[in-house]
Amino acid sequence: MTTLVTALAIAFASLGDLPEKSFILVRNPRALPPRISAERIPLGIAGDYKPSLALLLGGEVLLVMFRNDSVGGGKIREDMIHYRSADGGRTWGERQVLPLLGREPYFSVLLDGTLFLTTHLLEPDVRNRDGYIHSYVHRSPDGGKTWSTLRIGAEDVPGVAAKTWTHTSRNVLELRDGTLILGVSAGSSTDSLWRSHDKGQTWDKSLACTVGGFDVRKQGFPWFAETVFWQAGNGDILAIARCFSGALPALAGTDIPKGDDSVERMAVFRSRNGGSQWTLEPELGSAYGEHYQAVLHLPDNRLLLTFTVRGLRPPLGLQAVLGTEKPDGFAFDFLADRLVLDEKTPANQPSGGGFGNTVQLPDGQLLSAYTYRGADANVHAEVIRWTLPGPAKPDPAKKE
Numbered sequence: 001m002t003t004l005v006t007a008l009a010i011a012f013a014s015l016g017d018l019p020e021k022s023f024i025l026v027r028n029p030r031a032l033p034p035r036i037s038a039e040r041i042p043l044g045i046a047g048d049y050k051p052s053l054a055l056l057l058g059g060e061v062l063l064v065m066f067r068n069d070s071v072g073g074g075k076i077r078e079d080m081i082h083y084r085s086a087d088g089g090r091t092w093g094e095r096q097v098l099p100l101l102g103r104e105p106y107f108s109v110l111l112d113g114t115l116f117l118t119t120h121l122l123e124p125d126v127r128n129r130d131g132y133i134h135s136y137v138h139r140s141p142d143g144g145k146t147w148s149t150l151r152i153g154a155e156d157v158p159g160v161a162a163k164t165w166t167h168t169s170r171n172v173l174e175l176r177d178g179t180l181i182l183g184v185s186a187g188s189s190t191d192s193l194w195r196s197h198d199k200g201q202t203w204d205k206s207l208a209c210t211v212g213g214f215d216v217r218k219q220g221f222p223w224f225a226e227t228v229f230w231q232a233g234n235g236d237i238l239a240i241a242r243c244f245s246g247a248l249p250a251l252a253g254t255d256i257p258k259g260d261d262s263v264e265r266m267a268v269f270r271s272r273n274g275g276s277q278w279t280l281e282p283e284l285g286s287a288y289g290e291h292y293q294a295v296l297h298l299p300d301n302r303l304l305l306t307f308t309v310r311g312l313r314p315p316l317g318l319q320a321v322l323g324t325e326k327p328d329g330f331a332f333d334f335l336a337d338r339l340v341l342d343e344k345t346p347a348n349q350p351s352g353g354g355f356g357n358t359v360q361l362p363d364g365q366l367l368s369a370y371t372y373r374g375a376d377a378n379v380h381a382e383v384i385r386w387t388l389p390g391p392a393k394p395d396p397a398k399k400e
Contacts, residue, residue, distance in 0.1 A: 024386055025343065030336040031322075031391065038386040043092050046378040048081055050355035051369035053383075054107035054115060056143050059362045061085040063369060064098070064105045064117065065381060075126045078103045080119075082144070089367045089383045100147060101127060102136045104355070108172040110180075114199050115140040116172045117147075118182075120225075132163035137172070137182065139200050156205060157186035164190075167225035169239075170294075172200065175231055181275060183209075183224030183239070189216035191223050193275035211269065213280025218247040228293050233327045239269045239278065242291040251283065262311030262351055263289050270329070285334040288312055290319075294357035299364075300391060301325060305332050306341070306368060308354030315343035318354045318370040341384060344372040352379045 020040040026032045044065065051065040063083045071077050080098040085091060102119020109115055117138040121128050134153040140146060154164040169183030180196040182203070191209040196202060211223055226242040245265050250256050257263045265288045268281040289312035296304040303323040309316050320339040323332035345352045352373030359367050366386050371379045 022384075024384075025340040027338040027340060028336045032337045032339075032389055036339070036386055036389070038384050039090075040382050040384050041089060041092075042380065042382050043083060044081060044095070044381040046376075046380060048381045049371050049379050050104055050353045051371065051381055051383075052105055052107045052355070053357055053359045053367060053369050054109050054144075055359040055361070056109070056115075057113040058143075059086075059088075060143070061089055061359065061361070061367060062107070062115075062144055063092070063383070064107065065369075065371070066103050066105060068103070071126050074124060076122070076124050077126050078122065080105050080117075084144075088361045088363065088365060089385055098147075100136070100138050100149065101125075102138075105138075106170045107357075110172075110174050110199060112199065113141075113143065115144055116200060118168050118170060118172070120167055130163065133165045133167070135166055135168045135184075137168060137200070141199075150203075152184055154186055157184060157190055157192060158208075160186040160190050165222060167222035169224045169227040169229060171228050173229035173231065173237075175237075176235075181229060181237070183227050183229070185222030185224035187222065188219040189223045195275075207274075207276055209271075209276055209278060211278045213269070214243065214249075214267070215247045219244050220247075226291065228295065230295055230330070232329045233325065236328060237271045237275055238281070238329050239271070240284070240293045240295070241267055241269055242293070243267045245288055248280075251288070254288070257288050257312060259311065264291055265289065266291050266293055266307070268329075281329075285332055287334070292355045295330070296358050296360065297325070298360065298388070302391065303330055303332070304358055304366075304388070306356070306358045308351070308370075310351045310354065314345075314347050315340060316345045316349075316351045316354070317342035317372055318356060318368060320358065320368075341368050341386075342370045342372055342382070344374070344382075346373070346375055349373045349375070349377065356383075 022038050022040050023035040024038050047067045048065050054062040066080050068078050082096040082098045083092040102121050105117045105119045120135045137150045138147045164186045166186045173181050182194040185191045193207045194203045228240045230238045245256050266286050269278040271278050292308040294306045306320045318341040321332050353371035356369030369383045371381045
């Protein structure tokens with residue numbers, strides 16, 4: 001009897017090491033079912049924050065996030081945490097601290113497998129010797145085994161004062177002609193589009209940008225900061241930007257909310273001339289308090305926009321909507337088939353970060369990453385494995 005009880009105790013204890021069988025809630029389901037089965041795999045330790053995923057050419061998955069630790073005297077140290085998975089995110093290798101500077105690391109992967117991490121370094125970080133926020137682009141040609149680093153400071157943006165807050169776009173985008181683009185901004189809106197023709201080894205910094213359709217005097221932070229680029233079929237470049245809500249026209253039927261940066265929202269800008277001029281596009285369809293955007297092109301030609309609900313409309317956390325690609329861009333439906341990928345942050349707790357993107361694995365499954373705030377008030381990291389049902393097929397018996 002004792003042996004049986006011991007065996008049962010060991011078996012039940014081991015359940016905590018297994019992926020959590022769960023589901024994704026689908027709000028206002030139309031083409032999707034109300035729930036989608038999923039597996040949630042925790043990783044990291046309490047305090048790890050805002051993960052980003054990269055899928056390598058051989059199928060290996062990389063995950064990077066960061067943590068903020070106080071070192072006293074008003075100073076902090078933010079380290080990048082790195083994991084690898086060879087089985088699609090079911091299990092993860094040894095926890096590694098990358099010897100790279102910056103917070104909110106964000107992956108970009110080129111067609112040849114070259115990796116980029118964009119980051120920025122806060123002024124109180126103990127390793128910040130420059131006394132202001134500036135950015136870094138870390139590049140790896142070998143799947144993250146070795147890295148080179150490009151520092152981007154105020155001196156790299158003509159016409160701005162020394163120690164002006166300098167920030168890059170989230171992603172490095174590879175255009176169809178092989179050119180790479182990177183957005184670089186300083187202050188509220190002194191902007192340039194950097195271009196590379198050698199996979200990011202060197203950059204042409206000469207293309208200055210103008211941005212129309214929003215009040216740059218109210219922006220308050222670099223415009224390209226946290227922007228994600230996308231190239232349309234007609235060659236136009238689209239930028240999904242996180243913007244200060246007060247710098248944009250109010251959404252129809254709303255008053256612009258006041259509050260901290262969690263109420264900021266997404267807006268789309270278009271360049272028809274290679275990036276020198278940008279104009280505000282019609283509304284994306286999202287709401288206040290939604291940003292940290294990432295776009296994934298699915299093999300069935302649907303698009304998946306993963307983003308974070310950071311404020312105003314719980315549940316806070318990672319969500320996604322489906323869209324379609326058009327010759328001149330994209331269209332997303334934020335009302336139907338809204339995927340609530342993460343709803344673990346209690347209603348009485350602030351945002352746990354969310355942040356993560358989604359990648360599609362070689363077997364067709366999707367892998368998303370996020371951090372949430374638990375009832376213990378700490379942030380915790382997870383990945384979620386899930387399968388998106390195929391597009392709904394029309395009913396031949398139904399008449400339009």
